[in-house]
Amino acid sequence: MNENMKRFNINSVRELGIFLAFVFILVTLMILSPNAFARPANLINILKQASINGILATGMMFVIISGGIDLSVGSIVALSGVVAASYAHPGEYPLIVPLILALAVGALVGLLNGAGVAYGGLPPFIITLGTMTIVRGVALIAANGQPVFNVTKEFEAAAGGFVLERVPNLVVYYVIITLVLAFVLTKTVFGRQVYAVGGNETAARVSGIHVDKIKLAVYTLSGFLAGVAGFLLASRIISGNPTSGQAYELDAIAAVVIGGVSMSGGSGKWYGTVIGALMIAIISNGLDILNVSSHFQLIIKGLIIIVAVLVDIKGKAKQ
């Protein structure tokens, strides 16, 4: 009991650190740019811009907690977006067709990744690096190297519309996906098994968990969510662009890591990932608004990732 209390306190302190850093950046930007950054319209804009990366980060979080990594999500975004846009031309198919195809493409690539890791014995970094490259190639061939355009109004409204004329649809999707998967991660047997597999795979296996199935499931989930993100991005830019989504996997990993999920697996909180995704969007938005040169933006983003992981490691050492 005592031990538990102590651990709880240290974890809280660590999470508090990330939260404080988040508030610090938010307040700094509000002071630097009170008339643009702090406006409610811009705060909604930030939420909108965080949504697609946030959805990818949610899937990435499951993969990283299970002890893996998924580099293929950016390419899946491109391919599923191209597939979706190809079936969204006016007067052809109802909106459900491009949606289902995009999700199926994402889940299928995810399943392939999961099979490679769970049954092929391939390191996650290698198999997802491979599919990242293959899927990008398939997207380029499928789209003939050009954006697929001329889509229906309904397709555009999927991401571009608003709820109650104020809240962008993208934000609503992100909130729903995050809450549902937060429940899955924290309140279900499956969620606890994901932590167990990432924490100590041998122990998990010995205690009767189907480790392979858990791995298959987390990569499929990550691929599926990348399919969702691809559909939404295509809707947002009203075209399926085979070169879109490049380096999205890095932003998703950054969000997860900034949020305090350990790269070695087995630990991490869902709300940390939400803060991580918001933090990335806030920094990009704030620096764009302050007209900071693109070169400096890269340096600042990199530094924030390093500091976040440093906090993570120091926190663990104390534990």
Next chain:
Amino acid sequence: MKKRMMVFMAVFMVLALILTACQAPAPAATEAPAPEQPAATEAPAEPAAPAAAKYGLFMSHMTNAFTIEMSDAVKSKAAELGVDLTVFDGGQDPAKQAGQVETAVTQGISCIIIEPASVDGLVPAIENATKAGVPVVVVNQAISKPDAATSFVGVSNVDGGELEMKTAAEAMGGKGNVAFLLGPMGSDAELGRTEGYYNVLKNYPDIKVVFEQTANWKTDEALALVENWLQTGTQIDAIVANNDGMAMGALKAVEDAQLLDKIKVYGLDATPDALAAVKDGKLAATISQNTTPQGQKAMETCVNIVKGDTVDKTILLPFALITKENVGDYLK
């Protein structure tokens, strides 16, 4: 277990291809002519006269709209001039293209037109050809050692940037605020096109650059960036983008903010989606690098060299401005 993986892989590839192939027109990539057999437009069966000049067009590849337009232009000009032209497909492989050039030189070709697969990789083969007395006309993509070739026919990114900025500046009435969307920092096209913007701005002291950031040629990055600019409330009269991909992202942001009547967006490249947006009256203008005239000029130059005329070392062709008035000529 490996079998299972292979099955997954196969199923996935097939599905992905089917899904898209039956929707979009079949990708030309899969139908590229077999590389070993150059598509001879006029089969050089038996040379009628021993002195008849033979011309070769060496394309880097034949898999996209640009390379196909280029080779068609050269072929049609060859037919018009009544000369014997053979087309070689380099399959995007510099080593293979170099081999094709070397073989052609040993077989006594009269003049070479090359759209190089690599700006560096083809330099030795081109040098060997000119040393052996075979003139070489490089088309579209300049090689890293321009002196190695006899002549270069193409366009200059600076000219393209100047035409784009001049169009925007005139539409703004010579005053107001402009924002630039740049390609990846330091790439040839980004540097050249942006240099063109600033060349024009020297003549327009009342135009102020309020934002200037890279969106790495990407539609999605440009969309988020312009959304953020618009949040600042800074007045922007025109957004000038280094390529059409970014212009399309900017256009979406402007349209979403219902500012289409206040902010004009300009692009460069004349991609199909940009042309459609120009036709709809959304994109103010895009710029074409005039692929067909480049190919025609290259063929003409080769023939002139063989005739013994002296030609310019660098032949730069103008870009074409595409607005709502003339977009019909470019839509196919």
